[in-house]
Amino acid sequence: MDEADFLLSFRCLPPSNQNEWLNLKGFVDSYNSTHHTNYILKSFPENDNRTSPEPEVLLCDGDAKMVIERKVFAFPPSHIREHQLWHQFNNIFLEKVVDTFSDSLYILEIKDVDMPASKKEIIKLADEIASAVIEHEYEIKNAQGIYSDDLVPWSFFELSEMDREDSPIDFGVGIRLKTSSYFYDSHQLGNAMPIIKG
Numbered sequence: 047m048d049e050a051d052f053l054l055s056f057r058c059l060p061p062s063n064q065n066e067w068l069n070l071k072g073f074v075d076s077y078n079s080t081h082h083t084n085y086i087l088k089s090f091p092e093n094d095n096r097t098s099p100e101p102e103v104l105l106c107d108g109d110a111k112m113v114i115e116r117k118v119f120a121f122p123p124s125h126i127r128e129h130q131l132w133h134q135f136n137n138i139f140l141e142k143v144v145d146t147f148s149d150s151l152y153i154l155e156i157k158d159v160d161m162p163a164s165k166k167e168i169i170k171l172a173d174e175i176a177s178a179v180i181e182h183e184y185e186i187k188n189a190q191g192i193y194s195d196d197l198v199p200w201s202f203f204e205l206s207e208m209d210r211e212d213s214p215i216d217f218g219v220g221i222r223l224k225t226s227s228y229f230y231d232s233h234q235l236g237n238a239m240p241i242i243k244g
Contacts, residue, residue, distance in 0.1 A: 070103055070114055083107050124163075131165060132158075135172045136221050142176035146183055147219050151210055154179070156200040158223040175200055 067087060074085055085107045091100035101113035120126045139154065154175070162168055175194075179202045182192050191203025210216070 067103060070116060073114070074105060083110075085110075085112055128161075128163065131161070131163070131168045132223070134165065135161075135168045138169060138172035139176050139221065140219055142173070143179050144219055146180050147186075148217055149187075151205045151215065151217055152186070152202065152219045153205050153222055154200060154202045154219065155222045155224050157198060161198060171198060175202075 067090070071087075074087075077083065078085055085105040088104045088106045088111075090102065091104055091113070092102050094100070101115040103114050105112045105114065118126075120129075143152075156175075162171055178194065179186065179192070185192050186202060186204065191201055193199070193201035205220075
């Protein structure tokens with residue numbers, strides 16, 4: 047093969063590389079569509095030979111062969127750690143609030159630029175926000191929602207019917223990270239929903 051195609055994909059890291067095909071199949075489908083080829087999975091050289099470095103997958107299209115070596119890189123260097131902290135935040139928060147808020151579709155919007163950078167602080171923040179949300183269940187379900195303008199500003203509210211059109215789920219809790227330019231300030235939110243002080 048004379049050419050190299052690169053697909054830059056910004057997504058969550060797989061939990062392990064036990065089955066690389068799940069992470070690469072979308073790329074191969076896209077490659078086949080773009081180049082009018084029909085590459086299919088032949089083998090997993092990396093799993094077949096653990097004594098020397100091997101590519102993740104071997105693909106064949108008739109007599110033509112192609113291997114894929116998948117690499118993970120991130121910039122800035124702290125991105126992967128910060129992303130993992132976000133997953134911890136999500137898991138802790140959702141575990142605590144999902145039973146209370148399963149009657150409709152709710153969203154936690156949180157400003158990401160001020161997030162703590164340590165696991166201990168992320169756990170504490172997720173616990174604090176979850177506790178405040180559960181404590182103010184009545185205001186959330188009977189008003190426009192709640193918000194806090196503490197060190198890490200956030201709001202929690204029921205998603206409007208109009209905003210649900212693009213949602214993949216009808217019930218549950220979602221989390222949106224908002225950058226400064228897309229996060230409402232306390233004056234704008236204060237006119238729409240009650241403020242919660244930490």
